[in-house]
Every structure is written in structure tokens, then in C-alpha cells.
Amino acid sequence: MKACGLIVEYNPFHNGHVYHLEQSKQETQADVMVAVMSGSFLQRGEPAIIDKFHRAKAALTSGVDILLELPYVYAVQYADLFAKGAMLQLDGLNVDDVCFGSEEGNIEPFLEGYDHYLQEKSLYQSTLHKYLDDGLSFPQASKKAYESINLTQGEIDLSQPNNILGFSYVKAVKELKSSINPRTIRRTKSGYHDPKIEHEIASATSIRNEILTSQEMTRNAINALPQSTTDQLLAYQQKSGSWHSWESYFPYLQLIVHTRSVEELSQIHGVIEGLEYRLKQTVQEAENFEQWMHLLKTKRYTWTRLQRMFAHILTNTTKNEVNEFDQLEQAPYLRILGMTDNGRNYIKSIKKDLEIPIFSNLQEHQHDMLNIEERATNAYYAPIPTPKRKQLKKQELTGPIKLF
Amino acid sequence: MKACGLIVEYNPFHNGHVYHLEQSKQETQADVMVAVMSGSFLQRGEPAIIDKFHRAKAALTSGVDILLELPYVYAVQYADLFAKGAMLQLDGLNVDDVCFGSEEGNIEPFLEGYDHYLQEKSLYQSTLHKYLDDGLSFPQASKKAYESINLTQGEIDLSQPNNILGFSYVKAVKELKSSINPRTIRRTKSGYHDPKIEHEIASATSIRNEILTSQEMTRNAINALPQSTTDQLLAYQQKSGSWHSWESYFPYLQLIVHTRSVEELSQIHGVIEGLEYRLKQTVQEAENFEQWMHLLKTKRYTWTRLQRMFAHILTNTTKNEVNEFDQLEQAPYLRILGMTDNGRNYIKSIKKDLEIPIFSNLQEHQHDMLNIEERATNAYYAPIPTPKRKQLKKQELTGPIKLF
Numbered sequence: 102m103k104a105c106g107l108i109v110e111y112n113p114f115h116n117g118h119v120y121h122l123e124q125s126k127q128e129t130q131a132d133v134m135v136a137v138m139s140g141s142f143l144q145r146g147e148p149a150i151i152d153k154f155h156r157a158k159a160a161l162t163s164g165v166d167i168l169l170e171l172p173y174v175y176a177v178q179y180a181d182l183f184a185k186g187a188m189l190q191l192d193g194l195n196v197d198d199v200c201f202g203s204e205e206g207n208i209e210p211f212l213e214g215y216d217h218y219l220q221e222k223s224l225y226q227s228t229l230h231k232y233l234d235d236g237l238s239f240p241q242a243s244k245k246a247y248e249s250i251n252l253t254q255g256e257i258d259l260s261q262p263n264n265i266l267g268f269s270y271v272k273a274v275k276e277l278k279s280s281i282n283p284r285t286i287r288r289t290k291s292g293y294h295d296p297k298i299e300h301e302i303a304s305a306t307s308i309r310n311e312i313l314t315s316q317e318m319t320r321n322a323i324n325a326l327p328q329s330t331t332d333q334l335l336a337y338q339q340k341s342g343s344w345h346s347w348e349s350y351f352p353y354l355q356l357i358v359h360t361r362s363v364e365e366l367s368q369i370h371g372v373i374e375g376l377e378y379r380l381k382q383t384v385q386e387a388e389n390f391e392q393w394m395h396l397l398k399t400k401r402y403t404w405t406r407l408q409r410m411f412a413h414i415l416t417n418t419t420k421n422e423v424n425e426f427d428q429l430e431q432a433p434y435l436r437i438l439g440m441t442d443n444g445r446n447y448i449k450s451i452k453k454d455l456e457i458p459i460f461s462n463l464q465e466h467q468h469d470m471l472n473i474e475e476r477a478t479n480a481y482y483a484p485i486p487t488p489k490r491k492q493l494k495k496q497e498l499t500g501p502i503k504l505f
Numbered sequence: 506m507k508a509c510g511l512i513v514e515y516n517p518f519h520n521g522h523v524y525h526l527e528q529s530k531q532e533t534q535a536d537v538m539v540a541v542m543s544g545s546f547l548q549r550g551e552p553a554i555i556d557k558f559h560r561a562k563a564a565l566t567s568g569v570d571i572l573l574e575l576p577y578v579y580a581v582q583y584a585d586l587f588a589k590g591a592m593l594q595l596d597g598l599n600v601d602d603v604c605f606g607s608e609e610g611n612i613e614p615f616l617e618g619y620d621h622y623l624q625e626k627s628l629y630q631s632t633l634h635k636y637l638d639d640g641l642s643f644p645q646a647s648k649k650a651y652e653s654i655n656l657t658q659g660e661i662d663l664s665q666p667n668n669i670l671g672f673s674y675v676k677a678v679k680e681l682k683s684s685i686n687p688r689t690i691r692r693t694k695s696g697y698h699d700p701k702i703e704h705e706i707a708s709a710t711s712i713r714n715e716i717l718t719s720q721e722m723t724r725n726a727i728n729a730l731p732q733s734t735t736d737q738l739l740a741y742q743q744k745s746g747s748w749h750s751w752e753s754y755f756p757y758l759q760l761i762v763h764t765r766s767v768e769e770l771s772q773i774h775g776v777i778e779g780l781e782y783r784l785k786q787t788v789q790e791a792e793n794f795e796q797w798m799h800l801l802k803t804k805r806y807t808w809t810r811l812q813r814m815f816a817h818i819l820t821n822t823t824k825n826e827v828n829e830f831d832q833l834e835q836a837p838y839l840r841i842l843g844m845t846d847n848g849r850n851y852i853k854s855i856k857k858d859l860e861i862p863i864f865s866n867l868q869e870h871q872h873d874m875l876n877i878e879e880r881a882t883n884a885y886y887a888p889i890p891t892p893k894r895k896q897l898k899k900q901e902l903t904g905p906i907k908l909f
Contacts, residue, residue, distance in 0.1 A: 352891070353760055356819075415760075417765055417766075480763070483759070488792045
């Protein structure tokens with residue numbers, strides 16, 4: 102069976118994702134579609150609008166065959182580390198292709214860009230380190246370094262956000278010496294950058310904005326989503342009492358920052374360059390999460406960087422923990438959140454070749470990385486009233502979802 | 506001016522406290538009544554039903570002239586350390602007498618008991634350490650040690666709870682070589698041990714039980730309280746949205762225990778003898794605070810001990826911090842929560858003799874002990890919705906209440 106890998110967040114799974122899924126399947130002629138998805142917290146540092154199990158169900162009903170969990174230590178990270186973590190999972194499950202959406206829409210410029218990058222790697226790295234030493238974040242320094250080797254013109258334009266992510270995927274495949282074949286399809290432009298929903302294909306951001314503001318499924322949102330997602334959004338809202346956004350975590354973050362010392366805060370991943378003092382100063386003033394973000398934000402500390410930092414504060418993820426994992430050359434385990442019958446058949450067919458253990462719930466296995474996953478889940482569910490919280494938590498122990 | 510000191514919690518200030526206040530004033534012929542009161546969290550480890558400022562106001566309206574704050578590091582402690590911390594404050598403010606309620610009602614047996622204790626101190630201490638080594642808590646081991654030197658019969662019966670506390674006061678006065686004269690009045694027995702309110706003099710526990718259960722001021726509760734307390738309970742409920750009890754802190758405690766490692770938890774004061782593992786095991790099961798307490802409770806870990814531990818977990822109070830303060834021989838500062846005109850005149854009259862600085866709010870002073878107070882306040886207000894929380898917090902910065 103031929104398998105195609107996708108790297109996704111599905112926050113939530115919408116018509117644009119359906120398009121990506123169908124195009125990728127057609128492009129690669131795959132028999133089975135394997136998606137690796139971030140879990141409770143996302144790449145830009147936000148809590149997912151509904152939990153990973155409900156997001157997985159929506160995707161499994163709409164064409165994905167296997168849903169793998171991207172571990173927290175890779176999910177809530179800048180593009181290179183996010184890409185590496187995702188590729189470790191897909192490589193572990195022996196997929197043939199990985200197919201990502203990009204502005205470019207053609208894989209050649211990515212591959213040529215990578216060759217160019219290899220030739221200029223020493224200039225890239227010296228520029229990168231210069232800007233990192235100047236205090237820029239990794240993505241900011243990385244952008245400067247790409248500019249220095251002309252990767253914002255020429256082979257590929259790495260000033261386009263989805264091109265950056267795609268280039269990180271290609272880099273990860275090459276650096277891990279994976280046999281996965283990278284492919285890309287052109288993103289459908291329709292409505293992608295609209296802040297509001299204007300088409301049946303709309304951005305996840307615009308869909309979240311709309312339903313979080315109105316606290317209900319509007320006609321516009323329903324039109325931009327497959328039925329399975331609308332069902333799961335409603336089911337989750339019923340089970341938990343509400344959808345997730347940073348605001349409901351504000352009292353928890355405030356308590357943590359109030360009660361932990363600056364020394365303790367400085368051990369948290371993402372709390373760098375004296376941000377621990379800035380956190381202590383601003384916590385007095387802020388009356389809600391958004392206000393706090395505005396008080397913290399500067400040119401250096403981007404919104405995304407600060408949100409990721411808050412995710413790490415909430416989950417108590419330390420610098421030491423992240424350092425332990427970012428050097429891995431192989432996934433320590435594969436975590437299956439859910440699968441269809443077709444997905445199960447694929448796993449059966451490759452089982453004898455698998456080098457990495459498959460974990461399907463938190464109960465039967467022990468691993469430091471899995472402990473972080475459990476902390477992330479507990480932190481994610483914190484604002485939900487007990488006993489609803491306990492009920493939702495059970496999904497971690499009973500998994501995976503089986504759609505057959 | 507002659508000053509009489511009282512050591513109190515006023516949770517809330519009730520008719521029994523009025524009686525104690527009036528009897529003490531009469532007994533000592535004092536011109537000014539100075540009470541040292543625990544703040545956000547109490548000796549038995551509970552969050553106070555309303556904040557310290559509202560409790561202070563009720564007492565100032567009903568006859569107390571100066572309200573001093575007992576620092577958190579002494580307040581949430583076993584009798585000996587609680588007594589020492591309180592006496593450091595009263596001694597700092599040059600009071601002449603301290604007058605406490607006891608079953609005994611006569612100071613002579615306490616003084617004779619203390620002489621007896623001094624003679625037998627080596628046996629007391631060897632017995633104490635034997636039981637501490639066996640893993641008993643300090644109060645349990647201390648009780649055994651008092652038994653070993655016959656202080657549960659003979660001079661004084663230290664199996665009676667209020668006698669134990671009184672004996673700790675006498676011990677503190679003597680060990681600090683304070684010039685304060687210890688006095689005692691007999692507690693009014695009326696209704697003190699009733700779990701329900703049956704008289705106009707009722708226990709603070711029965712009053713709290715009644716109003717927390719019904720979430721309103723019942724006729725019984727009103728009858729057991731001076732009007733000023735009823736007013737302050739209602740005013741606080743209006744400002745904060747609700748009265749405080751452990752249940753509303755459950756999600757915060759759960760998040761902390763879920764996300765912090767056993768090593769981190771073991772650094773918290775009160776997390777001893779492997780309780781960090783027990784906390785981690787039981788947090789999965791518990792659906793509310795009371796259930797969690799029942800899962801944790803054993804003969805060794807009393808309810809009080811566990812509640813104190815939870816207060817330290819919530820406020821992130823470490824073993825190192827408490828060790829730093831429990832050896833002090835003088836209060837580092839006196840914190841005045843509120844005063845009447847009479848109280849102000851007393852302070853004027855003694856000001857030139859004072860050796861210790863007087864602090865009246867958190868804004869103008871810096872001290873490690875004051876930082877812990879601020880953490881305790883922030884932790885205490887955590888379950889209150891913002892911006893109500895921010896509004897209440899301001900009381901710490903505008904300090905002291907002036908009833909003139």
C-alpha cells in the first residue's frame with residue numbers, strides 16, 4: 102500500500118483541508134493518507150479550539166486514515182523543529198510521500214533552494230548566529246540568514262510563510278536522510294488571508310474568530326466546514342461547556358507568574374532575555390490575557406513567541422526538557438490518535454518493518470516525552486469544570502479512536 | 506497607655522470574640538486593644554472566608570484598636586511557630602499583656618507547667634525527637650512528649666486544644682525573653698464545640714459551615730455575629746462574587762500538581778515523606794477538593810497538616826523559605842492592617858521606643874517576608890473573576906484601614 106503523509110493542525114478541519122487532502126491523494130496516488138497533527142497546543146502557541154481527539158474524529162470521517170500525534174515538544178516550536186518532529190513521525194510509519202501546501206506549488210524550487218542552501222550553509226549559519234547573538238528569535242534570525250544567501254529571491258521566495266514551512270519540511274527530510282519523497286500542491290488562494298469568512302474555503306483563523314466571538318456555529322462557519330467538523334465542534338462544546346481560547350487560562354497563568362520566583366520562571370522554555378522580569382512587572386497590570394500580551398509585546402517578542410512561552414509556562418515545560426529532545430534522530434515512539442479500517446490494514450501491512458514502538462494511550466506506556474504530553478493535556482483541560490474535565494481526560498487512557 | 510495583645514484569626518469575628526475582647530480589656534485594664542491576626546490563610550491551613558481587610562474592618566468597628574498581620578510563614582503553622590510569630594509582632598509593638606482564652610482559665614497552671622517543662626526539657630526533647638524520627642508530625646510528637654513529662658495531668662492538661670495553644674504562647678513569651686505579661690480568661694463554653702449554631706455564642710466553624718452551605722446570611726448566623734461582621738461578610742460577597750473555601754481552589758491545585766515534577770513538589774513546605782508521590786497518584790482520581798483530601802488522609806497525615814500543605818502548594822512556599830524565618834528572634838517589621846483613632850494615639854505614644862519598622866502596605870517596602878505575603882494574597886484571590894480580583898488586590902497597596 103502506498104502511503105502519503107500530511108503535516109497538519111486541523112484547528113479545526115475545514116474545507117481547505119479537504120481540498121489539500123484530496124489533491125494530495127490524487128497527486129501521489131496514495132492508498133492511505135497519514136496525518137501527523139499537533140495535539141493540545143499549536144505551532145503558534147495557542148490552545149486548540151477543541152481537543153485533539155475531536156479534531157481527529159472530524160478528519161478521520163473525512164478521508165484521513167491514520168492520525169498521529171505530533172509531540173508537544175515539537176508542536177509548539179518554530180518551523181524547523183516543528184518540521185523535524187513531524188517528519189520523525191511520518192518516517193517512523195514508512196510513508197512514501199509527504200505532500201504540503203505552498204504558495205509556490207511546485208517542488209523543484211524547494212529542492213533547488215535546498216541545494217543552494219547547502220552550498221551557502223556556512224554563510225547561512227554565520228548570519229544566523231550573528232542575529233541570534235544580537236537577540237533575535239530563531240525565526241527572525243533565520244529569515245535574515247535566508248536573505249543573506251538570496252533565498253528570498255532566486256530559487257524560492259522564503260518570505261512567504263507557507264514556503265518557509267515547506268522549506269523546513271524539505272530540510273527535515275534531507276537532514277534526517279529520510280526516504281520520504283517531498284511533494285507540494287499549490288494552496289487554494291480563495292479567502293486564505295481574509296480575517297472574515299468570505300468563501301466556502303476560509304482560513305482556520307477566520308473560522309475560529311467567528312465561532313469564538315458568537316459562541317455558536319454560524320451559517321458562514323458551517324459553510325466553510327465539512328459536516329463532520331460541525332458535529333465535533335458541537336459535541337465538544339456540549340461535553341466541555343465551551344471551546345478553548347487563551348482568555349480562559351488567564352487566572353492560571355497569573356497565579357503561576359505571581360507565585361513562582363524569577364529564577365523558577367527563567368527555567369521555563371521560551372522565558373529568555375529577562376522576560377521573567379517583564380512577566381513579573383506586567384502581571385500586576387493586566388486584566389485579561391490579550392491585555393497582558395499587549396503589555397509584553399515588543400518588536401523582538403512577537404505574538405507567536407509570547408503565546409508559545411505562555412504554553413510552556415502553563416505546562417511547566419523547561420529548557421532542559423526541550424534540549425533533551427531536539428537532538429533526536431528517530432522518534433522514540435509513534436502515537437496513534439485514531440485510524441480507519443484502511444489505516445489499520447496499512448499498519449498491519451508494514452508492522453514487521455517498523456523499528457519504533459506504536460503507543461496508543463497514556464496508560465500502557467512510560468516515556469519522558471509522553472509525560473510531557475500528559476501534562477499538556479492536563480493543562481489544556483484545566484479551565485473545564487470538574488467532573489467534565491475528568492471525563493474528557495479519560496480519552497487519553499482509552500485511545501485510539503477506531504473508525505471501523 | 507496600657508496595651509493588651511490578642512492573638513486571633515477572626516474567621517469571622519463573632520460574639521465569642523466580642524466576649525474575649527471585653528473580658529480581656531476588663532481583666533488587664535488596658536487602654537488599647539492590639540490584635541495580631543492571620544491573613545489570607547489560617548492556622549489550620551484554610552483560606553479565610555473573607556479577606557483580611559474585611560475581617561479587620563469588622564473587628565475595628567467592634568472594639569479592637571490595632572490590627573497587626575501575622576505573617577504567612579507563621580500563620581499557617583503548628584502551635585509553637587504560630588505562637589512565636591504572633592508574639593514577635595506583639596512584642597514589637599510593646600504591649601504590656603497578652604490575654605488568651607483557655608479551658609483552664611487561670612494563668613498559674615500554665616506558668617507552673619512551663620517551670621515543670623523546663624526541668625524536664627531533656628526528657629521532653631528526647632521523646633519529641635524519637636517520635637519525629639518515627640515519622641509523626643510535630644503536633645503529634647509534641648503531644649507524646651508532653652505526656653512523657655506528665656503535662657497532660659498535674660499542673661495543666663495539654664490534651665485540651667486551647668490549653669496547648671495557650672501553653673505555646675507562654676513558651677513563646679518565655680523563650681523570647683519578652684516583657685509581655687501572659688494572662689488567660691476562661692473560654693465561654695457555650696456552644697463552642699457544636700457543629701451547628703445553637704447559641705448566640707457559636708464557634709467560627711459552625712458559622713462558616715452554615716453560611717457557606719446556604720450561601721447567604723441566615724438568621725442563626727446573624728444572631729451569632731456583631732452587626733459589623735454581617736456587614737463585612739455581605740460587602741465582601743458583593744465585591745468578590747463569593748466567600749472563600751478550598752473547593753474553588755481545586756482546579757488550581759490540580760494544575761500545579763499535574764504539571765510540576767515530584768522533585769519540584771518535594772521542595773514545597775509540608776510536602777514530606779514522599780507525599781509528592783501520593784499527591785501525583787491521587788490527583789488523577791479526585792473530582793473535588795474534599796475527595797482529594799479523603800484520598801490523601803491517613804492517621805499520619807491529619808486534615809490540618811494536609812490543608813496547610815495545600816496552602817503552601819498554592820502559594821509556592823518552599824522549605825527553604827520557611828527555614829529562613831523560623832529562627833528569627835525579632836520581627837523584621839510590623840504590618841498594620843488597620844487602626845482606630847485610639848490605636849493611632851497609642852502608636853504615636855510609643856513611636857520613639859520602637860525598634861522595628863512599621864509597614865502599612867506592600868507598595869512602599871521591600872522584604873522577603875513581604876513578598877511571601879504578596880504571593881499569599883495573589884493566590885488567595887485567584888478564583889475571583891477579573892477585574893474584581895484586581896480591585897480587591899488594590900487594598901494591599903493602599904493600606905492600612907483607618908477608622909477615624
